[in-house]
Amino acid sequence: MAAADALVCLVTTPPDQADAIATALVTERLAACVNVVARVHSVYRWEGEVQRDDESLLVAKTTRAVLPALEEALRSLHPYENFELVALDVAGGAPDYLAWIADSTISD
Numbered sequence: 001m002a003a004a005d006a007l008v009c010l011v012t013t014p015p016d017q018a019d020a021i022a023t024a025l026v027t028e029r030l031a032a033c034v035n036v037v038a039r040v041h042s043v044y045r046w047e048g049e050v051q052r053d054d055e056s057l058l059v060a061k062t063t064r065a066v067l068p069a070l071e072e073a074l075r076s077l078h079p080y081e082n083f084e085l086v087a088l089d090v091a092g093g094a095p096d097y098l099a100w101i102a103d104s105t106i107s108d
Contacts, residue, residue, distance in 0.1 A: 006090035006098050007067060011058040012042060014079060018056035021077050029059040031072040032104035046082075066105045 009031070013021055016037065022034035037057040044051055062070055067087055074083055090098070 005064050006101050007062050007064055007087045007095065008090060009058075009060040009062060009067070009070065010039065010053040010058065010084065010088070011074065011088045012084045013041065013058060015031045015054065015056045017079060018058060022060075024057055024077055025058075025070065025073065026061055028073060029104065029106045030066055030073055031046075031062045032101040035059040061101050063102055063105050065107070069106065074075075 004068075011021070012080055017037075018036045022036050025031040025034050026057070037059065040057045042051075042053050042055050044053075070088070072084055074085055
């Protein structure tokens with residue numbers, strides 16, 4: 001797989017749901033791996049007010065082809081009305097690791 005096909009996706013979740021969401025994404029082959037950063041403190045604007053929450057950060061490794069299915073899964077798994085999903089292009093990486101991402105996720 002070319003590095004251009006790999007994505008790293010960032011998703012914030014309530015801490016008590018992070019492991020379940022991460023497990024579902026890997027089980028369904030929507031991500032090869034999801035790192036769970038147990039606690040991040042988020043400051044954001046929501047409904048005209050500045051909000052502060054402790055969340056968990058999911059760092060999901062996947063492919064461009066899988067992104068639409070990953071987003072759809074998050075729509076059903078995620079409790080937030082407007083959940084974070086930011087997909088970042090991978091500029092490069094270890095070829096074997098990038099191949100593992102492709103082999104571990106669903107294909108077209």
